[in-house]
Amino acid sequence: MKAMEVFDAFRDRRTVENLAGEIRKISKKSIVLMEVCGGHTMAIQKYGLPALLPETVTLKSGPGCPVCVTSQSYINRAIAYCRLDDVILTTYGDLIRVPGSSSSLEKERARGRDVRIVYSSLDALQIAKEHPDKKVVFLGVGFETTAPTTAATIIRADADKISNFFVYSAHKVMPPVMGKLVDEGVKINGYIAPGHVSTITGSGIYKDIAGKYGLGCVVSGFEPVDILNSVLMLVKQFEAGEPKVEIEYTRAVLPEGNKKAQQLLYEVFEHRDDWWRGLDVIPKSGLGIRDKYASFDAEKKIEVEVEETKENPGCICGEILKGLKNPRQCKLFARGCDPSNPVGACMVSHEGACHAYYRYSSHG
């Protein structure tokens, strides 16, 4: 078997069927599991996994889509940056269509502002090198998976003595929100824990969730076999009454994570309180740039006037992100809010629960 075939075997149909059969056999008590990560939400809907599970097993989508939990005030400030004549705004594609109070980055680009989609923060740094007369602002969005890449790029910019590269950070960390959801009364029995976040952090970050809250946490990969195998592991834990932290995604996650990436991440960033859509401020859940690297911090170095926040009152993104409601319970879903005309961030991002539900299931 070639290596790539080994990795592809996690999509094998027969293994998926076997796992579903095993879950049906073992699951006796009703169990509600939350997949925290937007990538899992997308895979679950894409492969139609809920239809393979018995009635006892319910999957809920959580707050792990970074674009979805980003505040409107963040988008408004990004829009304000791109309206400055000497700024080139660089961003991952997911953010460009998220509505601010009265505009979006996409609309601003159509009006002639210099907004560029990049695939990597390194591309943004390259743009800064090519345009020394402009300020290049990069929107740093994402969890522990993405934050080290932004950190590494800032360190590279520092080494290369680039003075026109700035990061506007909305980077966040996962564990605080996973605890907060339970504190808020969201009824779940276990977490399908984010795979690529854990690649960086390791599985130790979930110890408190298992210990303090008595919830199983299984770090899962993103193929259908991975997800069903994780569900099976959580069902087994639950039936035995033994919640614990386990890794299903062993090919990509070590218990201790990636130490070098962690070290770079915390060289540049430090924890700060941060705002999450639907959850308000969560202590120590965000990542701000340390004073040592303040010269790369857009918030500290570029002053702008930011429009007031104005959310659409009909949008229930917040409750969906908390797992209290599902997208079909929103009166705007497919009636005024769809991927081509999104009202809330959960319909914009490909891994937002509303987008994934809209794309992969019927919605008459």
Added chain:
Amino acid sequence: MCLSIPARVLAIEKEEMARVSVRGVETLVSLQLVENVKPDDYVLVHTGYALQRLSEEEAMESLKVLKELDDAMDDLEDIPE
């Protein structure tokens, strides 16, 4: 957003970069976040950076355990009605 894809390392380049192949498509990624990566390794790539070396051995081990499930199912199917 955390989407990361497996890529095979073709060659190590200067400035901690590597040329990799993603299902036949070649691209450059940074090795700044990883250690001891060499050609023919598989790495998980995210936003232009390799995040981790993928373990083929661990993948094989997982598949072996899942294969046991397959055999168990076969046994079940063999039981006459």
